[in-house]
Amino acid sequence: MSSTWTLPDDLDLPTRPDFFPAPGEALPQHWSKCFGCGDDQPSGMAMTFIAEEGIEVSGRLTVANRYQGGPGVIHGGILSVAFDETQGMACMLLGVPVVTGHLEIDFAKPIPLGSVLEFRARMDGMTGRKLYTSAEARIVEGPTAGDDVVATSRGLFLTIKPEHFTPMKDFVDGEATSPFGSSTL
Ligand SMILES: CCCCCCCC(=O)SCCNC(=O)CCNC(=O)[C@H](O)C(C)(C)COP(=O)(O)OP(=O)(O)OC[C@H]1O[C@@H](n2cnc3c(N)ncnc32)[C@H](O)[C@@H]1OP(=O)(O)O
Numbered sequence: 001m002s003s004t005w006t007l008p009d010d011l012d013l014p015t016r017p018d019f020f021p022a023p024g025e026a027l028p029q030h031w032s033k034c035f036g037c038g039d040d041q042p043s044g045m046a047m048t049f050i051a052e053e054g055i056e057v058s059g060r061l062t063v064a065n066r067y068q069g070g071p072g073v074i075h076g077g078i079l080s081v082a083f084d085e086t087q088g089m090a091c092m093l094l095g096v097p098v099v100t101g102h103l104e105i106d107f108a109k110p111i112p113l114g115s116v117l118e119f120r121a122r123m124d125g126m127t128g129r130k131l132y133t134s135a136e137a138r139i140v141e142g143p144t145a146g147d148d149v150v151a152t153s154r155g156l157f158l159t160i161k162p163e164h165f166t167p168m169k170d171f172v173d174g175e176a177t178s179p180f181g182s183s184t185l
């Protein structure tokens with residue numbers, strides 16, 4: 001795998017805050033209509049996430065037939081959504097909303113339809129509003145399951161004020177059951 005991603009030297013590493021769920025506990029969805037994790041988004045991926053040790057989080061995705069890109073394998077865009085979600089969830093330990101500014105993926109191995117993927121992500125450091133994250137995916141169930149990393153991702157997230165989304169509120173498709181910013185975290 002290769003990447004042009006380089007971390008700045010002057011990053012602070014966040015520590016796990018008291019309000020963050022204990023290792024093994026579920027993380028709340030950040031927005032019920034989110035394509036990646038929302039339970040009020042019938043066409044979405046309905047990913048679920050749990051807190052891991054330290055500042056790591058993990059998420060799972062079953063590769064449904066509708067996520068097909070090349071013959072029999074996951075679409076790269078779907079894989080990117082899953083990384084985006086998982087790395088965004090890793091930023092939740094700051095307790096403030098974030099958006100993705102930059103995301104880059106290395107696709108290392110084909111991922112067959114029907115696989116169950118596990119994603120693990122963490123913040124590698126932060127400076128000001130900029131949060132540097134990384135993640136990797138493994139196939140944990142399916143014919144090619146194993147310890148091999150099948151894809152990796154690096155992403156820059158930026159903290160935002162809740163009013164960032166105010167100009168968009170008229171475009172929301174109906175009433176959300178967990179409005180943005182109402183996360184229990
Ligand atoms: C729990 C959450 C889970 C979330 C999962 C899903 C996440 C998503 O998909 S979010 C949706 C996709 N993303 C978006 O819609 C974001 C759209 N972009 C924006 O709104 C803006 O560009 C935004 C907010 C990222 C940055 O704008 P703004 O707040 O004005 O910051 P700006 O002053 O331009 O940049 C701040 C710093 O970040 C840097 N920066 C901003 N964008 C980038 C980028 N793409 N690459 C590198 N650096 C960047 C700037 O260089 C600047 O650095 P420095 O402080 O050192 O000068």
